[in-house]
Amino acid sequence: MALETEIKLALHPQDLPRLLAHPLLQGGGGAEPARLLNTYFDTPALDLRNARMAVRERRVGTRVLLTVKTAGTSVGGLSRRGEWEAPRPRGALRFAPFVDDAALAQRLDAWAPQLVPVFHTDFARRTWVLAHAGARIEVALDEGELRSGAAPRVRRERILEVELELLDGPLDALLDLAHTLVLGPQGRTERALRLWPAQRSKAERGYALFRGERPAPLKAAAVDLTPGMGVREACQTACLAALAHLQANTEGLLRVPIDARHLPDPEFVHQARVALRRLRTGLRLFRAQFDAAWVSHWSAEWRALASGLGEARNWDVFATETLPSLLPESDARPEARALRDWVHGQRLRANQHAVARLAAPSHALVLLAFTRSLLALPARRGVDDLTAWAHAQLREGHARLRDQAREARRLGPDGRHELRLVLKKLRYTQEFLSSLLPPKRVARSTATLAEAQTLLGELNDLSTAQTLLSQVPPTVAPALVAQWQHGLQAQLDAGLLALPAMETALARAPTPWR
Numbered sequence: 001m002a003l004e005t006e007i008k009l010a011l012h013p014q015d016l017p018r019l020l021a022h023p024l025l026q027g028g029g030g031a032e033p034a035r036l037l038n039t040y041f042d043t044p045a046l047d048l049r050n051a052r053m054a055v056r057e058r059r060v061g062t063r064v065l066l067t068v069k070t071a072g073t074s075v076g077g078l079s080r081r082g083e084w085e086a087p088r089p090r091g092a093l094r095f096a097p098f099v100d101d102a103a104l105a106q107r108l109d110a111w112a113p114q115l116v117p118v119f120h121t122d123f124a125r126r127t128w129v130l131a132h133a134g135a136r137i138e139v140a141l142d143e144g145e146l147r148s149g150a151a152p153r154v155r156r157e158r159i160l161e162v163e164l165e166l167l168d169g170p171l172d173a174l175l176d177l178a179h180t181l182v183l184g185p186q187g188r189t190e191r192a193l194r195l196w197p198a199q200r201s202k203a204e205r206g207y208a209l210f211r212g213e214r215p216a217p218l219k220a221a222a223v224d225l226t227p228g229m230g231v232r233e234a235c236q237t238a239c240l241a242a243l244a245h246l247q248a249n250t251e252g253l254l255r256v257p258i259d260a261r262h263l264p265d266p267e268f269v270h271q272a273r274v275a276l277r278r279l280r281t282g283l284r285l286f287r288a289q290f291d292a293a294w295v296s297h298w299s300a301e302w303r304a305l306a307s308g309l310g311e312a313r314n315w316d317v318f319a320t321e322t323l324p325s326l327l328p329e330s331d332a333r334p335e336a337r338a339l340r341d342w343v344h345g346q347r348l349r350a351n352q353h354a355v356a357r358l359a360a361p362s363h364a365l366v367l368l369a370f371t372r373s374l375l376a377l378p379a380r381r382g383v384d385d386l387t388a389w390a391h392a393q394l395r396e397g398h399a400r401l402r403d404q405a406r407e408a409r410r411l412g413p414d415g416r417h418e419l420r421l422v423l424k425k426l427r428y429t430q431e432f433l434s435s436l437l438p439p440k441r442v443a444r445s446t447a448t449l450a451e452a453q454t455l456l457g458e459l460n461d462l463s464t465a466q467t468l469l470s471q472v473p474p475t476v477a478p479a480l481v482a483q484w485q486h487g488l489q490a491q492l493d494a495g496l497l498a499l500p501a502m503e504t505a506l507a508r509a510p511t512p513w514r
Helices: 013-020 102-114 171-182 202-211 231-255 266-285 292-326 334-359 361-375 386-436 439-469 478-496 499-507
Strands: 002-011 034-042 054-060 063-069 073-075 078-087 116-132 135-148 155-168 195-197
Touching: 002 013, 002 171, 013 135, 013 155, 034 202, 116 155, 116 171, 116 202, 135 171, 135 202, 155 171, 155 202, 171 195, 171 361, 195 361, 231 266, 231 334, 231 361, 231 386, 266 292, 266 334, 266 386, 292 334, 292 361, 292 439, 334 361, 334 478, 386 439, 386 499, 439 478, 439 499
Parallel strands: none
Antiparallel strands: 002 078, 002 155, 002 195, 034 054, 034 116, 054 063, 063 078, 073 078, 116 135, 135 155
């Protein structure tokens, strides 16, 4: 088995000429594009997809190759997965002769009689093999299309991407080359290419096309920490999981057209901000074990991005949750229509700003730089027992939460806001460390935190709605705005009555450790 280590970068079509002008690509290679015709197979029940594997037949000239790829990891555009490839055998498909994992070969041979084509890729590939920073790296530029279905209902999707595969040498060289290519032929941040780290493989995209699946928001996956892990590995695992969560929702946002009639699912922005909070939680959780300047720099970087997405989230919540409760769609009064139009315009502008920020080359550079620096963290001693360390972190967090809960009422809105932040940090910390905790205890504790977070979130949404309404121009439905401000304040006052019970519940919250 070969272990494939590569970085996949999606390229904006308008930046193709500038990529080809990059000094690193002016040497040998790339001149004679090879046409690659690929057919991906699966069973009618999509057993391969469900097992996160792919079987591909590739035609290159007169050669026909059969490839098997297994599930791997993908983050920051960097992916690692198992791969087997051999000439396509004559007659019935058999995998045992070239797949050296006996159990996997047996599963594939059992599925072989049911395998049928599900989608195709057809693209031209230009390749360069570069010596870079002590490594040999293959750069492949693919341009073509994915195709699924039969005429007249063929579904198509464009392919334009760069794959960098590490042939030999250090992993850091692969990330450095990706960063250098994104900087563009001038090597300047302000002239960088729109060349973004991509999570999804061609196979994943092909399956989505085959099934007619639209991009959907993705929630965070569980983080699997084990007691035998070192602190560096635990930090990398937690932070890379949060980064993968961010990238998955970023890709979804960038794939959805946005205009006055089509806005992205609000959950994309919400989950992107959740991922950023989780990322910052991971950095904060492990801050004592790493260089303070490194932690401070990246915490500030992710905080700034979260802030840049905050306005879109506020207008999404107001337009899709608060406004419909205040103004039924059946209300056709001129002032009602004027207010809806104004809110829609604010939401559109905020979402366009958020998407532009995530689509900017500077964001791609940040993703690559963070992935590189995280994987290069120095190994340090200081935590001999990860489970005991996790318990100590949570004891400290729960004590801080109880103190903040006591202060919340006295400090008013600022106190509630601070309590909400402490709650979120503790909840994400528990989620990161849950694999090191007794499952039933952590479930009970997290449920209590979630209930309190929901109440504080509702109060925060009411306060935010008041702030957003205060921005409405005085010429747009002034009577409605005044009426709603009064109503929102009444809801806020009613919600505040639940705070004492919530604070008591937090003070008595079950601990997630033994």
